[in-house]
Amino acid sequence: GNLFDKHGQALRHNTKLVDARAYGADFDKQTFINLYPFLPAHFDILLHLLGALAKSTGGIGLRSAIKVIQDVLVEGADHSTPIANQPVGWLATTVTLFDALKKDIEKGYLSLYQSVGKVKIRFPDSKLHQDIAKTVCVLQILGNLPISIQNVTSLIHGVIVDPSAADQVKKAVEELINDAIVPLGEQDGNLCFHSEKLNDIEQERGTIPLRAVE
Secondary structure: OHHHHHHHHHHHHHOOOOOOOOOOOOOOHHHHHHHOOOOHHHHHHHHHHHHHHHHHHOOOOOOOHHHHHHHHHHOOOOOOOOHHHOOEOEOOOHHHHHHHOHHHHHHHOHHHHHHHHHHHHHOOOOHHHHHHHHHHHHHHHHOOOOOOHHHHHHHOOOEOOOOOOHHHHHHHHHHHHHOOOOOEEEEOOEEEEOOHHHHHHHHHHHHOOOOOOO
């Protein structure tokens, strides 16, 4: 509650989602306290994500939303610190959800999962590049939230008192798009991972010299 009193206004600004009709984006002090360290949008994203994964995998072996939250709270995903042991001020993000559902995403959306893997290979020491990739992957599976740089920045905001990382995210996204191995592109202001085939076409197109007349 004290953290919200001091930083609530900035936090709401730094985690604001644009054109997010399906997602409970805004929150007041009581909601923040009740859901901490999650924000309302995280639960909506988790429910939509589980729905999409259930469709793609037939729902076999898929955990419930409550079980996923319980797992990340007390066990931590991927050898990370369990959320219950994180310092106050830490926030869950889309990366928390990706890590918790990694195996299910690999099973249901292999091409997207492999795209995230390529980012890990190309940028092994940059958590930011990997976090962006995981978030784009989650949003691409959902398909109902614009994958803009602003929304990605809002969804990976992981510490309440931190300023917005918009500039760093923008720079990292440019590096990812310009990397020949990472199949990330931008269409109509939205980021997305291309399929292998489309990536090959994009690379081929990049090698064709344009004459002045064209």
